[in-house]
Amino acid sequence: xxxxxxxxxxxxxxxxxxxxxxxxxxxxxxxxxxxxxxxxxxxxxxxxxxxxxxxxxxxxxxxxxxxxxxxxxxxxxxxxxxxxxxxxxxxxxxxxxxxxxxxxxxxxxxxxxxxxxxxxxxxxxxxxxxxxxxxxxxxxxxxxxxxxxxxxxxxxxxxxxxxxxxxxxxxxxxx
Ligand SMILES: Cc1cc2nc3c(=O)[nH]c(=O)nc-3n(C[C@H](O)[C@H](O)[C@H](O)COP(=O)(O)O)c2cc1C
Numbered sequence: 660x661x662x663x664x665x666x667x668x669x670x671x672x673x674x675x676x677x678x679x680x681x682x683x684x685x686x687x688x689x690x691x692x693x694x695x696x697x698x699x700x701x702x703x704x705x706x707x708x709x710x711x712x713x714x715x716x717x718x719x720x721x722x723x724x725x726x727x728x729x730x731x732x733x734x735x736x737x738x739x740x741x742x743x744x745x746x747x748x749x750x751x752x753x754x755x756x757x758x759x760x761x762x763x764x765x766x767x768x769x770x771x772x773x774x775x776x777x778x779x780x781x782x783x784x785x786x787x788x789x790x791x792x793x794x795x796x797x798x799x800x801x802x803x804x805x806x807x808x809x810x811x812x813x814x815x816x817x818x819x820x821x822x823x824x825x826x827x828x829x830x831x832x833x834x
Contacts (some may be wrong), residue, residue: 663786663828668713670834671827673785673817675706678739683748686717688728688735691771691778696732698762698769698778699725700752703817704737708825715789718797718817724757727817731792734775735822739785740767774826785829789822 678684679702689696704717718824719726729735738792740748747765754761760770769778772788797816799808827833 661675663784663830664834666827666829666834668824668827671829673706673834679704682739683745683752684717684737684739685748685751685767685780685783686725686735686737687769687777687780688725688730690776691769692776695728696769696778697725697728698751698758699723699756700748701737701773702752710792711713711822712792712793714821715787715824716819716821718819720815722815724755724814729794729818729820732776734777734788734790734825735820736772736777736779736789737777737785737787738780738783740780740782741784744782745798772826773828779828785833786827787824788826790825792823793819793821806816 685698686701687696687698693820695809701717702823706715719729744766747767750765751761751831761789768781770781772786774780775788775790801815
């Protein structure tokens with residue numbers, strides 16, 4: 660594990676749009692101890708407060724292998740990495756764990772997270788451990804902007820998952 664420090668959600672500092680849209684996160688779900696988990700790169704999501712809890716939301720299409728792990732297990736992690744690992748995130752975001760041991764094709768090493776079952780990773784600069792508190796499917800009938808439907812030529816509308824933030828470990832720049 661890197662020299663990451665424990666961060667209170669109240670003092671968590673980040674550039675959310677940059678992190679999701681430019682740096683990307685790795686979303687992991689499953690159980691590290693049982694070696695039953697999967698991960699994929701994500702670029703969409705949010706972070707804030709809901710039901711008085713600090714939360715992260717992620718959106719997962721049902722066609723993703725990771726979707727099955729999100730449904731099977733109660734928690735997930737979001738990890739961010741230094742720029743040197745961007746090519747690994749690109750690989751994990753364009754290949755499926757359904758077809759291969761895709762992590763083995765990268766420099767990333769899964770390690771036990773601090774509190775929950777989904778993995779953290781050696782070399783991560785940020786790990787957010789989340790316990791699921793809500794999920795729902797996006798309904799096209801609720802789209803308020805006509806450009807949204809263009810993201811779904813296969814009609815594989817995302818399921819959104821809200822996770823309460825249970826634990827944050829990060830580089831000093833995140834606090
Ligand atoms: C930059 C980037 C962002 C992505 N964001 C998402 C996302 O937010 N939600 C999603 O369902 N797929 C997203 N994907 C696609 C998945 O990461 C990709 O389909 C992956 O291969 C799924 O792996 P899996 O089948 O092992 O779960 C993204 C891919 C990339 C490269």
